[in-house]
Amino acid sequence: MQLALTILMDGLIYASWLFVVALGLTLVFGVLKILNIAHGSLYAVGAYASASAVGLVASLGWAPGLSLLAMLVAAIGVALLVGPLLERGLLRLFYGRDEVVLLLVTYALFLILEDAVKLIWGVNPYYVSEPYQLFGNVAFGPLFYVGYDFALIGLAIICGLAVWFGLNRTVSGKIVLAVIHSREMSGSMGVNVDRVQWIAFTVGVFLAALGGAFTAPMISVQPGISVSVIIVSFAVVIIGGLGSIEGAAIGAIVVGLARAAAVHLMPEAELFSIYLVMAAVLIFRPEGLFQRAAARKI
Numbered sequence: 001m002q003l004a005l006t007i008l009m010d011g012l013i014y015a016s017w018l019f020v021v022a023l024g025l026t027l028v029f030g031v032l033k034i035l036n037i038a039h040g041s042l043y044a045v046g047a048y049a050s051a052s053a054v055g056l057v058a059s060l061g062w063a064p065g066l067s068l069l070a071m072l073v074a075a076i077g078v079a080l081l082v083g084p085l086l087e088r089g090l091l092r093l094f095y096g097r098d099e100v101v102l103l104l105v106t107y108a109l110f111l112i113l114e115d116a117v118k119l120i121w122g123v124n125p126y127y128v129s130e131p132y133q134l135f136g137n138v139a140f141g142p143l144f145y146v147g148y149d150f151a152l153i154g155l156a157i158i159c160g161l162a163v164w165f166g167l168n169r170t171v172s173g174k175i176v177l178a179v180i181h182s183r184e185m186s187g188s189m190g191v192n193v194d195r196v197q198w199i200a201f202t203v204g205v206f207l208a209a210l211g212g213a214f215t216a217p218m219i220s221v222q223p224g225i226s227v228s229v230i231i232v233s234f235a236v237v238i239i240g241g242l243g244s245i246e247g248a249a250i251g252a253i254v255v256g257l258a259r260a261a262a263v264h265l266m267p268e269a270e271l272f273s274i275y276l277v278m279a280a281v282l283i284f285r286p287e288g289l290f291q292r293a294a295a296r297k298i
Helices: 002-032 039-059 066-089 099-121 147-168 171-181 183-188 193-218 225-240 245-265 267-284
Strands: 137-140 143-146
Touching (some): 002 143, 002 147, 002 171, 002 245, 039 066, 039 099, 039 193, 039 225, 099 225, 137 147, 143 147, 147 171, 147 245, 171 183, 171 193, 183 193, 193 225, 225 245, 245 267
């Protein structure tokens, strides 16, 4: 019983930060139809920016609680600086091209950002454990967890509800949905499609950076963290269905539980378990759990 509870809690904690990152990937694909491989690098940039911001707060002798605010500001800063720059300065030049071309462009961008991160922050790891200790420890039945883990679950729920509410219950969200369904018709009705696209991409960058920022206190921030997160993020959105918020949530939970079960029962199969689940889902639902089958256009 205790082992099952441990797997459940570890899976939900892992799924929480993964969902925040995958949510941005889903939003960008839903609006811009781009499989953004560079999303992992944006997660890494958020983690590094957060580590620098927390270090600055500590060096100035400010209250440790302000480090959480500094992490949020770092994620917002990354989104506002990098999002419009990449979308307006690069990606829009390739709209209308084949999807494979856009995939290669984002892969090239991924490599460029990887080197840019090394040039700015170097190759030595960063450790920022101060925010991780702010929430103390929490007893959950026979188990004890760091309170920060539960705060991360709360952050994922807030992000998911905010994006869902923004898309389905606001006028701006209705406009975004109209663009998703038909860019040409939305443009003919007076919608500024270009503005919707760069705002959606910037929000996607913010979610990637936010995931990195609030994961930074839990990990060693070092080169290579972008690779691992983009692989599992793609597994999440493929399992859930490309462009589906509900699918990203369920996909993150499935991946989180599969990984946690493998870690506790068969550690050597940690990554294999994720791909096994993904393959099993795709056998029965090639379009993902929450994506409807669509007729292929020739």
